[in-house]
Amino acid sequence: MTPPRDFTAEVGSDMRVSQRRVLFVTRRTSSQVRAYEEERVQTFPEVLIRALLAVECLFLGLVLMSLFFNAPLEGIANPTNTPNPAKAPWYFLGLQEMLHYFPPVVAGVIIPGLLVVSLIVIPYFDINIEAQGLFLKNRTQRLRWSMILSVALIVFLAVFDVYVALVPTAIVALFLLLAAFSSPQSPSRFRSYLAQRPVSWWIMTWFLFQLIVLTAVGTFFRGPGWSWVLPWRS
Amino acid sequence: MPNRLETYFARLERTRVWKSIFRSGTGSSTLHNALAIQQNLFLHLFSTKVRKRMVSLSATWYLGTLTLGTFFILVGTGVVLMLYYHPSVPQAYSDVKDLRFVVSSGLFLRNLHRWSAHAMVFLAFAHMFRVFYRGAYRAPREFNWVVGVILLLVTLLLSYTGYLLPWDQLAFWAITVGTNISSAVPLVGDKIRFLLLGGHQVNANALLRFYVLHTVILPLSAVLFLAVHFWRIRKDGGLYVRQSEPGNAENPAQPASEEKKQS
Numbered sequence: 219m220t221p222p223r224d225f226t227a228e229v230g231s232d233m234r235v236s237q238r239r240v241l242f243v244t245r246r247t248s249s250q251v252r253a254y255e256e257e258r259v260q261t262f263p264e265v266l267i268r269a270l271l272a273v274e275c276l277f278l279g280l281v282l283m284s285l286f287f288n289a290p291l292e293g294i295a296n297p298t299n300t301p302n303p304a305k306a307p308w309y310f311l312g313l314q315e316m317l318h319y320f321p322p323v324v325a326g327v328i329i330p331g332l333l334v335v336s337l338i339v340i341p342y343f344d345i346n347i348e349a350q351g352l353f354l355k356n357r358t359q360r361l362r363w364s365m366i367l368s369v370a371l372i373v374f375l376a377v378f379d380v381y382v383a384l385v386p387t388a389i390v391a392l393f394l395l396l397a398a399f400s401s402p403q404s405p406s407r408f409r410s411y412l413a414q415r416p417v418s419w420w421i422m423t424w425f426l427f428q429l430i431v432l433t434a435v436g437t438f439f440r441g442p443g444w445s446w447v448l449p450w451r452s
Numbered sequence: 453m454p455n456r457l458e459t460y461f462a463r464l465e466r467t468r469v470w471k472s473i474f475r476s477g478t479g480s481s482t483l484h485n486a487l488a489i490q491q492n493l494f495l496h497l498f499s500t501k502v503r504k505r506m507v508s509l510s511a512t513w514y515l516g517t518l519t520l521g522t523f524f525i526l527v528g529t530g531v532v533l534m535l536y537y538h539p540s541v542p543q544a545y546s547d548v549k550d551l552r553f554v555v556s557s558g559l560f561l562r563n564l565h566r567w568s569a570h571a572m573v574f575l576a577f578a579h580m581f582r583v584f585y586r587g588a589y590r591a592p593r594e595f596n597w598v599v600g601v602i603l604l605l606v607t608l609l610l611s612y613t614g615y616l617l618p619w620d621q622l623a624f625w626a627i628t629v630g631t632n633i634s635s636a637v638p639l640v641g642d643k644i645r646f647l648l649l650g651g652h653q654v655n656a657n658a659l660l661r662f663y664v665l666h667t668v669i670l671p672l673s674a675v676l677f678l679a680v681h682f683w684r685i686r687k688d689g690g691l692y693v694r695q696s697e698p699g700n701a702e703n704p705a706q707p708a709s710e711e712k713k714q715s
C-alpha cells in the first residue's frame with residue numbers, strides 16, 4: 219500500500235536554453251553568401267547509429283576472418299639463422315623493393331622522407347586550388363614539360379634497372395598523352411574525365427599506382443635473394 | 453517486446469542516477485539530441501548537426517569511421533593480450549605460443565588483434581586517398597590533413613612495433629631489416645639505431661623498448677592526435693562539401709527544394 223501523495227518531486231539537470239539569434243548590420247558591403255538551405259541531420263542519434271552500424275559490420279568481418287585464418291607464428295627468434303628472404307611487413311615492402319636497387323640512404327631515408335614531406339605540403343600548394351584540367355590552359359607548353367619529366371623519370375628508372383617502377387610510370391605517361399589530346403567535351407566519358415584531371419590528381423594517382431604495384435610485387439613475387447618467384451609455384 | 457523495453461528505458465532515463473550522469477536530460481526533442489552531443493565530454497568533439505549529404509556512404513565511404521573502429525578493437529583486444537604477455541626473452545615467445553595452445557580463446561584473441569592491425573593500416577591509407585580524391589584537404593582543412601599524416605605515421609609505427617612482440621623468426625628479421633635502414637641516416641644513423649634498440653642488435657632491450665612504444669607511448673599519441681583530428685572537423689565547418697568544384701557532375705550543388713524531393 220503506497221500512501222497517497224499530493225505532490226511529486228523531480229530532480230533534473232535539464233536546462234531549457236532558449237536560443238537567440240543575433241544579427242549585426244554593418245555598413246560595409248561584403249560578397250553575398252549563396253543562400254540555400256542544406257538539409258541537416260542530428261549527430262545523435264542519426265550519425266552515431268550509422269557509424270556504429272558500419273563499425274559493427276567491419277567487426278563482424280574481422281571476427282569471421284579471425285575464426286578461419288590464424289595469425290602466423292614461426293619458430294623462436296634466432297639471430298644466427300637468417301631466413302631468405304627476410305621481409306618487412308607488407309606496408310614497407312615497396313620501400314624494401316627500392317632497397318634492392320638503390321643504396322640504403324636513398325631507399326631508406328631520402329625516398330620515405332620525400333614522401334612524408336610531399337604528403338604534408340599537399341594542401342599548401344596553390345596549384346591544387348584551381349582543380350582545373352592539366353591541359354586546359356597553355357596546352358603545348360604543359361604537354362612539353364609533362365613529357366620531358368616523364369621521359370626523364372623513365373630514363374632514370376631504366377638506368378637503375380627499376381623496371382617494376384618504370385612500367386607504371388610509362389602507363390601513367392601514356393594516359394597523360396591521351397588526356398592532352400582529349401577535351402572535356404569528348405563524347406567518350408573516360409577521355410572527358412581524363413581531360414579534366416588537375417596536376418595534383420596525376421601525381422597522386424601515379425603514387426597510388428606505384429604503391430599498389432610495388433607492394434604487390436614485394437608481397438607475392440619476391441623469393442630467395444629477392445629474385446622473382448610466382449606465388450602459386452612454391 | 454520492443455514496447456516493454458522502451459518503457460523500461462524511458463524509466464531508466466528518468467531516474468536520479470541517470471540524470472546525474474548525463475547532463476543532457478530526458479526527451480528526444482531536437483534540443484535534447486543536440487545536448488546529448490554537446491554536453492558529453494567525448495562527443496562534444498563532434499558537431500551537433502551534420503549535412504545530410506555527408507552522412508551518405510558515397511561521400512566518405514565511412515573510411516575514417518572504420519579506421520577509428522579498428523583502433524577501438526585493437527585497444528580492446530590489446531589490453532586483454534597484455535594480461536598474458538611478458539616482454540622478455542624468451543618468455544615472450546612462449547607466452548604467444550600459450551595464447552595459441554593453452555589460453556582459452558587465446559588464438560582467436562591474437563588473430564583478431566593481428567587482422568585488425570592490418571585492417572587499420574589499410575583503412576588509414578584508403579581514408580587518406582579518399583580524402584585526397586574528394587579534395588577535402590583544401591583550406592581551411594589543411595592542418596587537419598597534416599594531423600592526418602601524423603596519424604598515418606603513428607598507425608604505421610604502432611603496427612611495426614607490434615610486429616616484434618611475438619619474438620619469432622618473422623618478427624626478429626622484419627625488425628632487423630627495418631632498423632638496419634635507420635643506420636643509413638647520414639651522421640647520426642647508428643645513434644638513432646642504438647636509441648631505438650637499446651643495443652647494437654635486436655635483443656631483449658629492443659623488445660622492451662618496442663613494448664613500451666607499442667602499449668603506452670604510441671597509443672597515447674594516437675588518442676591525442678585523434679582528439680585534435682575530430683575537433684578540427686567541427687571547427688573547420690564539418691565535412692567538406694563539393695559544390696563549387698568545376699567539372700563535378702556527380703555531386704552538383706543542389707537547392708534545398710530539389711534535395712528534399714530526393715529524400
Ligand code: HEM
Nearest residue numbers: 512514516517519520580588596597600601603604691692
Ligand atoms: C588513425 C587514422 C585516422 C582516423 C581514425 C581518422 C578518422 C577520421 C574520421 C572519422 C573522419 C570523418 C570523415 C570520415 O569518416 O571519412 C576524418 C576526416 C578527415 N581525415 Fe582522417 N583519420 C585518420 C587518418 C587520416 C589521414 C592519414 C589523413 C590524411 C593524410 C586524414 C585526413 C582527414 C581529413 C582532411 C578529414 C576531413 C575530411 C572532410 O572534411 O571531408 N585522416 N578522419
